[in-house]
Amino acid sequence: MLNDTHNPGLRSWVETANSPGADFPIQNLPLGVFRRKGSADAPRIGVGIGDQILDLHRASELGLLEALPRAVVEAAAMSTLNGLMALGQGSMSQLRRELVAILHANGRRAEPDSLVPIEHVELFLPADIGDYTDFYASIFHATRVGEIFRPKNPLPPNYKHLPIAYHGRSSSIVPSGTPIRRPSGQTRGEGDQPVFRPSERLDYEVEIGVFVGTGAGQPLTMAESEGHIFGLCLLNDWSARDIQAWESQPLGPFLSKNFATTVSPWVVTYEALVPFRSPAFARDGGDPQPLPYLRSTFNETAGGFDVNVNVSLRSEAMRMSGAESVALSAGSLRDMYWTPAQMLVHHASSGCSLRPGDLLATGTVSGADKGSEGCLLEMTQNGATPIRLPDGETRAFLADGDVVTMRAFCERAGYTRIGFGRCEGRVLAAVARRD
Amino acid sequence: MLNDTHNPGLRSWVETANSPGADFPIQNLPLGVFRRKGSADAPRIGVGIGDQILDLHRASELGLLEALPRAVVEAAAMSTLNGLMALGQGSMSQLRRELVAILHANGRRAEPDSLVPIEHVELFLPADIGDYTDFYASIFHATRVGEIFRPKNPLPPNYKHLPIAYHGRSSSIVPSGTPIRRPSGQTRGEGDQPVFRPSERLDYEVEIGVFVGTGAGQPLTMAESEGHIFGLCLLNDWSARDIQAWESQPLGPFLSKNFATTVSPWVVTYEALVPFRSPAFARDGGDPQPLPYLRSTFNETAGGFDVNVNVSLRSEAMRMSGAESVALSAGSLRDMYWTPAQMLVHHASSGCSLRPGDLLATGTVSGADKGSEGCLLEMTQNGATPIRLPDGETRAFLADGDVVTMRAFCERAGYTRIGFGRCEGRVLAAVARRD
Numbered sequence A, B: 001m002l003n004d005t006h007n008p009g010l011r012s013w014v015e016t017a018n019s020p021g022a023d024f025p026i027q028n029l030p031l032g033v034f035r036r037k038g039s040a041d042a043p044r045i046g047v048g049i050g051d052q053i054l055d056l057h058r059a060s061e062l063g064l065l066e067a068l069p070r071a072v073v074e075a076a077a078m079s080t081l082n083g084l085m086a087l088g089q090g091s092m093s094q095l096r097r098e099l100v101a102i103l104h105a106n107g108r109r110a111e112p113d114s115l116v117p118i119e120h121v122e123l124f125l126p127a128d129i130g131d132y133t134d135f136y137a138s139i140f141h142a143t144r145v146g147e148i149f150r151p152k153n154p155l156p157p158n159y160k161h162l163p164i165a166y167h168g169r170s171s172s173i174v175p176s177g178t179p180i181r182r183p184s185g186q187t188r189g190e191g192d193q194p195v196f197r198p199s200e201r202l203d204y205e206v207e208i209g210v211f212v213g214t215g216a217g218q219p220l221t222m223a224e225s226e227g228h229i230f231g232l233c234l235l236n237d238w239s240a241r242d243i244q245a246w247e248s249q250p251l252g253p254f255l256s257k258n259f260a261t262t263v264s265p266w267v268v269t270y271e272a273l274v275p276f277r278s279p280a281f282a283r284d285g286g287d288p289q290p291l292p293y294l295r296s297t298f299n300e301t302a303g304g305f306d307v308n309v310n311v312s313l314r315s316e317a318m319r320m321s322g323a324e325s326v327a328l329s330a331g332s333l334r335d336m337y338w339t340p341a342q343m344l345v346h347h348a349s350s351g352c353s354l355r356p357g358d359l360l361a362t363g364t365v366s367g368a369d370k371g372s373e374g375c376l377l378e379m380t381q382n383g384a385t386p387i388r389l390p391d392g393e394t395r396a397f398l399a400d401g402d403v404v405t406m407r408a409f410c411e412r413a414g415y416t417r418i419g420f421g422r423c424e425g426r427v428l429a430a431v432a433r434r435d
Helices: A056-061 A070-076 A082-087 A089-103 A139-149 A222-228 A241-247 A271-276 A297-302 A316-321 A340-348 B056-061 B070-076 B082-087 B089-103 B139-149 B222-228 B241-247 B271-276 B297-302 B316-321 B340-348
Strands: A031-036 A044-049 A052-055 A115-117 A121-123 A132-135 A165-167 A173-175 A184-187 A195-198 A206-212 A229-236 A261-263 A308-314 A326-332 A359-361 A403-410 A418-428 B031-036 B044-049 B052-055 B115-117 B121-123 B132-135 B165-167 B173-175 B184-187 B195-198 B206-212 B229-236 B261-263 B308-314 B326-332 B359-361 B403-410 B418-428
Touching: A044 A056, A044 A089, A052 A056, A052 A089, A056 A070, A070 A082, A070 A089, A082 A089, A089 A229, A089 A271, A165 A340, A165 B165, A184 A241, A206 A308, A206 A340, A222 A229, A222 A297, A222 A340, A229 A271, A229 A340, A229 A403, A229 A418, A261 A418, A271 A403, A271 A418, A340 A359, B044 B056, B044 B089, B052 B056, B052 B089, B056 B070, B070 B082, B070 B089, B082 B089, B089 B229, B089 B271, B165 B340, B184 B241, B206 B308, B206 B340, B222 B229, B222 B297, B222 B340, B229 B271, B229 B340, B229 B403, B229 B418, B261 B418, B271 B403, B271 B418, B340 B359
Parallel strands: A132 A359, A173 A261, B132 B359, B173 B261
Antiparallel strands: A031 A044, A031 A121, A044 A052, A052 A115, A132 A165, A184 A195, A206 A229, A206 A359, A229 A261, A308 A326, A308 A403, A403 A418, B031 B044, B031 B121, B044 B052, B052 B115, B132 B165, B184 B195, B206 B229, B206 B359, B229 B261, B308 B326, B308 B403, B403 B418
16 A cells, blocks of 8 residues: 655655665665675674665664564564564564654664665575475566477467466575576487586576565465565576476476576565556456456456566676676566466465465566567577677677676656666586586 | 494384384384474474384483584484484484494483383474475386376486476475365366366375485585485375366476475484395386486495385275275385486586485386386376275275375395384365355
8 A cells, every 4th residue: 555655755864865766765675684794793684775774683772663563673683584574564564664764864863883885785685485486477488488499389278377387496596696607417419318518508587586475374365465475576597498498398497497596685575566566467358367266356457566677798708898788678577477466376276385485486577579588598589599799799698707687676657766676697607527 | 334233133122113013123213303292392303213202302411412422412402303414424323323322222221201102292394394306206107197198208208318306395395194185276177278176186196205414505426415315204295186287388287286295204314224225227228328427336236225115095984984094006116217316416416506404205106017006196097997995985086084194114134124104194175265
């Protein structure tokens, strides 16, 4: 629900939060887990504001959170967001209100030492992620990928009936900035005789991650599911296409995805996103309606999130020559065929237990138009039409040394733009074999 | 390596451990996590011996573990096995030696209150399972299932080159005895128009679970991988075949598997299994050799585990009439096409991080012969030829009220038989829909 915390007139005494185009204005207040560089302290929860972090542990020591229930204050003093996630949206709303009271221009200024410049900290995974699930919710992505691998039946018959997903690997989720080692693996060689070698078709996929707030031990209704969304982040589902093509039948992707998944360290909370809700995907007349368990009026009118995502790349050669990164694509979460609420309802429909901190990813965010393809597989038609970089370089897939940077933001007339920060990783050469 | 702890002449002062056919003789010493029924204490690690549990926390208080390194004693006082898992096989071997010293017939008898009858406790999951991976390692299972769903190409072209696997759901792993709610989900209706309803094809799959001991952050060699096996348990990969058939393309099983996975609460340790190692699957002349990263001389001669598994079923009607459960199948882990060491090496080959307590399951343990099929899908040819139960009942798939019980044991001439205990679950009716 819209409230005073979304007021575009709000300004912060942290001046960098008031710059037009800042990712973290006072209307955003994303949560992350950080530690001062070089410190050995336990990680702490912080709130992004301009180019600073409000240290919630220190804020609590200074008595700035006194108006909040004890459970919220205790959860805010932990080293992951899981405690806050478990408390639910009501508590998060209380916290947001207090943070605005502290950080707005005439607010109860936090003491200086409760603020830390973001450039002075390392940021960790925001949560202890129990299980990670990856969806496949862009029909444009699914169709383009299907045309490459299954030209006769690009879109599987179930696609328009259920949000397709598979379980991913939580142990290899890393925060933005972690270098990504090129994986080795089996790929198809001559005549179905495989070879084991470093992947020659390393790709990224730009996705949005959805963190589960309060858990669920039984099926959810569409009305309930919105209440289980804690917040969103950016996610790069690094993919080794050659390994994927050989291993994925009949049980789905495995090693082609489980070597690394990068998330942005900041979680943009559910309430911060209220001004940026959008209708669910506009199905055309020929499309089937979802079954009743995946439908609600709210979802149809406002189940989507209007989050813009973009991807850029900077090669090693570009870095050496001082060239800036080049934009590769720009898309929107608005274009996904399924909403996060539908993903949650479908996920829990079997009785599958969802826990605070579990992560759902949307699948590659790709739109209908050229320039909105969220991975190289789509953009280069599986490598057939490489993209051009400055200085004569081309890319069918990623090269060692490439830095892939994803960004996301929401903007809408009458509201303050909010950003997600960066989700970034640099590709390292494969490890040498040791037999 | 075989040592004094495997001596078949060893007897325990816990007399029930000496009965022929006991699952937990002194040569076994499986580890579990328990609490006295009705207690609110933190769960404790215990060792199964006959029909008793040696309470390691209490044993430590009584000074019985004084000869062990401090790290082992501290890990043994935790509420999950993860600490012991992280310490590795050397520490586990030290612990095993001390346990034999305490429990053998002329040993340092534990004080009476360090022993608790198993029937007086509840048993929990043995570990905090970070990630769960399910393999597909029986070629007999894969072929029979393939003949049902892909008659033209029953065995995928990659099958003999890599141990196929997919990521499962760790949040829904439950210990033996937990009731299993029949899942609802989308299944194919008339003309590809799906319907949402309780699964009509609920099945079990008998598998062996492999717990990861020390973790790995980079690829492993075959020589290294054996050292990362902590121990084995029984596992039931409950499966909803109708949901599976509709959802699994293109990204694999999801809701058809993630509603519940049952594990036996006891972990039979790596060292207890030394006498029961067996050669890897004997590939026939036409089969390709695995690629070098999946090969070692040790693996060929002793990479397998000769673990017998069997499944029995007792329906509600049988329970009411007092009939005992009926045997459905009996197979052996010896018959798997891939060994646990090969599964670990393949899993880590991408650089995928493995953590202490991660669980790998082998996939359905099925052999070549009739009577060795490890699930109803195979046994009834997808429901076409139902099996007969006493009193005229038949089963194509599981009915509400059915109790599925899995057991496993190892036996070999010259060694003492060891057992895995039970992996059991009763099917409850589906939850009613709430829209």
